[in-house]
Amino acid sequence: MTTGQAMPGADNLAEAYFSWHDQGELRLQRCSGCGRWRHPPLVTCPECGSSDLSWQPASGLGTVFSWTVTHYPLVQAFSELLPYVDAVVACEEGPRVFALLLGVDPDTVSLDMPVRVDFADLAGSRRAVFRPM
Amino acid sequence: MSGDVGLRDAVAVIGVGETEYSKRSGQSPVALAVEASLAAAEDAGIDIRDVDGFLPYASGITTEDMMANLSLRQVTFAPTIRMGGASAVAGLLYAALALRAGLASYILLLRARNGSSGPRVGDRRSTGAGEEFKEDFELPYGLNTPGQRYALMCRHHMHRYGTTREQLGAVALAHRAHANANPTALMYERTLTMEQYLTARPIAEPYHLFDCCLESDGGAAVILTTPDRARDARRPSVLVGGVAEGHPQSADSLLGRDDFLEIGLTTAASRAWAMAGLGPSDMDAAMVYDCFTFQTIQQLEEAGFCPRGEGGAFVEDGAIGPGGRFPVNTHGGLLSQAHILGLNHVVEATRQLRGECGDRQLARCDAVAVTGWGDLGDGALAILHR
Numbered sequence: 049m050t051t052g053q054a055m056p057g058a059d060n061l062a063e064a065y066f067s068w069h070d071q072g073e074l075r076l077q078r079c080s081g082c083g084r085w086r087h088p089p090l091v092t093c094p095e096c097g098s099s100d101l102s103w104q105p106a107s108g109l110g111t112v113f114s115w116t117v118t119h120y121p122l123v124q125a126f127s128e129l130l131p132y133v134d135a136v137v138a139c140e141e142g143p144r145v146f147a148l149l150l151g152v153d154p155d156t157v158s159l160d161m162p163v164r165v166d167f168a169d170l171a172g173s174r175r176a177v178f179r180p181m
Numbered sequence: 182m183s184g185d186v187g188l189r190d191a192v193a194v195i196g197v198g199e200t201e202y203s204k205r206s207g208q209s210p211v212a213l214a215v216e217a218s219l220a221a222a223e224d225a226g227i228d229i230r231d232v233d234g235f236l237p238y239a240s241g242i243t244t245e246d247m248m249a250n251l252s253l254r255q256v257t258f259a260p261t262i263r264m265g266g267a268s269a270v271a272g273l274l275y276a277a278l279a280l281r282a283g284l285a286s287y288i289l290l291l292r293a294r295n296g297s298s299g300p301r302v303g304d305r306r307s308t309g310a311g312e313e314f315k316e317d318f319e320l321p322y323g324l325n326t327p328g329q330r331y332a333l334m335c336r337h338h339m340h341r342y343g344t345t346r347e348q349l350g351a352v353a354l355a356h357r358a359h360a361n362a363n364p365t366a367l368m369y370e371r372t373l374t375m376e377q378y379l380t381a382r383p384i385a386e387p388y389h390l391f392d393c394c395l396e397s398d399g400g401a402a403v404i405l406t407t408p409d410r411a412r413d414a415r416r417p418s419v420l421v422g423g424v425a426e427g428h429p430q431s432a433d434s435l436l437g438r439d440d441f442l443e444i445g446l447t448t449a450a451s452r453a454w455a456m457a458g459l460g461p462s463d464m465d466a467a468m469v470y471d472c473f474t475f476q477t478i479q480q481l482e483e484a485g486f487c488p489r490g491e492g493g494a495f496v497e498d499g500a501i502g503p504g505g506r507f508p509v510n511t512h513g514g515l516l517s518q519a520h521i522l523g524l525n526h527v528v529e530a531t532r533q534l535r536g537e538c539g540d541r542q543l544a545r546c547d548a549v550a551v552t553g554w555g556d557l558g559d560g561a562l563a564i565l566h567r
Contacts, residue, residue, distance in 0.1 A: 062317030088318055088436050113441070114337035116329050117386035126323035131383075134324050136333055136435065144436045148322050154386070159340035175321055 061089035066175070068103060074165045074176045075103040076143055087143035108165030110137040110178065113144055117154040125171040137163055137178050151179040189456050191277040192421040193411035194565065196225025196404035197528040202367055202519035205298040206398035213400035214242045214293035215250050221402035226415030227287060232404070234258040234285030236272040238292055238522060239265075247291070258285040264426065265555020266470055267445060269524040271426040273563045276405045286406060292524040293400030301396055302326055318434070327472060328393055329385040330435065330557055335475035336387055337441055341490070344478065346387065348493035350378040352474040353391045353516060355502035360513025362503060362541040367395055368517040392474040394515035401524040403531070417567070419534045422548070423457030424563040425449040435557065445560025446552055447483045454485070457564040461485045464564075465546045466507070466533060468526035470554040471514040477501075480552050481509070484562055503541065511541050523553045530565045 061077075065087075068075040077086040081098030085106075092099045115135040121127040133149040135157070149157065150168060163178040170177070198220025200206070200213050208216075222229040229251050235244050237259065244259040258279045262268040269292060276288045296302075315324075324330065338344050357373040360366035373391060381390035411418035427449030431437030454460050461484065469484075471477045478492035486507070487495040495501075501509035512518045512529035519525060530549040532538050548566040553559075 065318075066321070088434055094437075114333045114340075116324075116332035116336060116388075117383070118323060118329060119383040119386065122329065122385070123320065123323045123325045129323065131386075132323055134322050134329065134333075136337075146318055146322050146324065146436065159337070170321065170323075173321065 061091075064103065065089060066173070069167060069176045070174050072167050072174070074106045074108050076106045076139065076141060076145075077101045078104040085139070085141040085143050087139070087145055107140045110139040110163055112136075112149070112157060112159060112161040112163060113138040114159075115149060115157050133157060135163070135178060145176075148175070148177045149179070150177050186456055186458065188274070188277040188281060188424070189422055189458065190408055190420045191281045192273055192405050193408045193414075193418040194403055194421070194527070194531045195406055195411050195414035195416070195418050196221040196223070196227070197531050198222070198224055198402045199365065199525065199528060200293070200400040202365060202397055202399035202521070203297070204367070204397060206295055210242060210293045210295055210299075210400070211246050211250055213398070214247065214291055214402070217293060217400035217402035218247070218251060218289055218291060221289070221404045224416065225404045226413075227404065230254050232287045232289045234276070234279055234288030236275060236288060236290040237261055238268060239263045242291060242293055247289070258288065264553070264559035264561065266472060266523050267426065267553035267555035267559040267561045269522055269527060270424070270551055270553030270561035270563050271559075273405070273421050273527070274424045274426055274561070277421065277424060280405070280407045286410065288405040290403040290405060290524065290527070291400070292522040294522070295398045296396045296520055297398050299398075326385070327557075328388055331473045331476055332385045332388045333435060334442065334479065335473070338475065338479065339387060342493065344475070344493035346379065347375065348478070348497060349387070349392055349474040350375050351496045351499070352471070352477045352501070353378050355496065355499065355505070356471060356510055356514045356516040358502045359508070359511050359541065360517035363512050363518060366513040366518040367397055368513060388473060394472050395517070395520050397519040397521070399519050399521055401521045401528050403524065403527055417535055419531045419565050419567065422459060422564040422566045423453040423455070424561070425452035425456065426559070426561045427452075428560075429558040431558075442479065442489065444479065444483055444554065445558050446480055446554065446562055447560070449560050449562045450484045453562040453564055457566075459548060459564055459566070461550070464548050464550045466511060466543055467509050467550040467552070468512075468530045469509055469514070469552045470523045470526065471510055471516050472554065474516070476554060477509065480554065484550060484552060508543060511538065511543065526551050527563075534565060534567050
C-alpha cells in the first residue's frame with residue numbers, strides 16, 4: 049500500500065468495506081495504478097492489473113440503478129422492516145453498491161432517482177444506506 | 182462452419198426417467214434418485230450396471246451414493262459441475278467430451294431432491310459460486326434469496342425497456358396452460374388467470390407469488406451415450422447438436438457487470454448455435470430455465486430468439502403457450518411442472534423430439550433449444566434434435 053488510507057482488514061475485503069461504515073464513511077476501492085474506482089472490492093484491479101488498491105472516500109451521491117421491494121420475511125433480522133427497499137445504487141464515481149433505500153415510499157422509487165448516502169443501524173451494525181435527495 | 186463443430190452430435194440421449202413430482206415425496210433423495218435412474222435405464226433398454234459415467238449435482242446425491250445403491254460395476258468419469266441450475270445442460274458438454282474421448286460409455290445425468298419437504302431455498306446454505314460474496318455484501322441488507330436478486334435484473338429491464346407486469350404474467354400463464362395439459366405437472370389441475378396473477382401477494386417486487394418457480398420433491402435422470410451405441414437403444418435417439426457453457430463478467434455478483442443484463446447464456450449461445458449449425462429460427466420450441474418469469478424473457482433475448490428489450494412483446498398474446506407461435510416449456514417448466522434443477526427440461530425436450538407427449542405433443546418437432554441458468558450468472562445452451 050503506497051497511497052491513500054491503509055486498508056483495514058486486508059485479508060477480508062468485506063470487513064474492510066464495512067469498517068468504514070462503522071466510522072460513518074462510505075469508501076470505495078480505488079486503483080492507484082489507473083485511478084479507476086472499483087466495487088465490489090478485489091485484490092487486483094480488473095482494468096490495469098495493479099494490486100495497489102486503497103479505500104478512498106466516495107461522495108455518497110448516486111442514482112438508483114435497480115431495486116426490489118421485499119414483502120416476505122426472507123431474512124429474519126429484517127422482518128420488522130418489511131416491506132423494505134433494496135437498491136443497486138450507481139455511485140457518482142462509477143461503481144454500483146447494494147444498500148437499503150430509506151425514507152421513500154416503495155411505490156415512488158424510480159430508475160435514475162438521485163440518492164445520497166446516510167448511515168443507519170441495521171441488524172445491530174452501522175451500515176451505509178441511501179435516501180432520496 | 183468453423184472448428185466449433187467438433188462436438189456436434191457427440192452425445193445421444195437414449196433414456197429418460199422421472200419420479201412422481203410432488204410437494205412431499207415421503208422418500209429420501211437417494212430413493213428418488215434410484216427410481217429415476219432405473220426408469221431411465223429401462224427407457225434406454227440398458228442394464229443400469231452398464232453406467233460408467235455419472236454427472237451429479239454439486240449439493241445432492243454423490244457418486245458414491247449411486248455406485249452403492251445401483252450396484253454400478255465401475256465409474257470412470259464423474260466430474261462435479263458447479264454451475265447451479267445451469268449444470269444439467271452444461272453436463273451435456275462434459276458428456277460430449279468424455280464420450281468422444283472414450284472415458285465412459287453410458288453416462289447418467291441425475292437430479293433428485295426434496296426441495297419442498299426438505300430445506301426450502303431460504304433455509305438452505307448455498308454452496309454455489311459467489312456465496313461468500315453474497316453473505317458478505319447482500320445479507321447485511323436483507324438480501325438472501327434468488328427471488329430478490331433476480332428481481333433486481335427484472336426491475337432494471339422493466340424500466341429500461343418498458344417490460345410490463347402483464348408481459349411477466351403472460352409467461353406465468355403460458356407455463357400454467359402447458360402444465361394444464363401435462364399430467365405429471367404439479368399444477369396440472371390448477372388454472373391461472375391474469376387477474377389471479379396480478380393480484381397475488383408480493384414476494385420481492387416486482388415479483389409476486391406466480392412469478393416464482395415451484396419448490397418441489399422429485400427426481401429425473403437421463404442416460405447419455407455415443408450415437409453409435411444409441412443405434413441399439415429401445416427408442417429413437419435424440420442427438421445433442423451443439424452445447425456450450427458461458428460465464429458472465431463478475432459471475433458472482435450483479436454489481437461488477439458492466440453490462441447489467443449480460444448472463445452466461447449471452448456468450449454460450451453463439452458457440453452452441455455454431456456447433457449445431459442451426460439458429461433460433463430453426464427451433465420448433467425451447468425449454469428455458471424459468472426460475473422466475475422475467476428470466477424466461479431474458480433468456481429468450483440472450484439466446485437470440487428476439488433482440489434484447491423485445492422479449493416482453495415476444496411472449497405476449499399466448500405466443501409461448503400451447504398452440505402459440507413459439508412454444509416454451511411445454512411441460513410447464515420450473516414455474517408450473519416442478520423444480521428439478523432444469524433436468525426436467527432436458528427430459529421434456531427429448532420426449533417432444535420422440536413424439537411421446539400425448540395431448541401436449543407439438544405437431545412439428547425436429548429441434549429444440551434447452552437453456553440452463555445457475556448461481557446468478559452461469560449459463561448453458563444445448564440444441565437437441567432428432
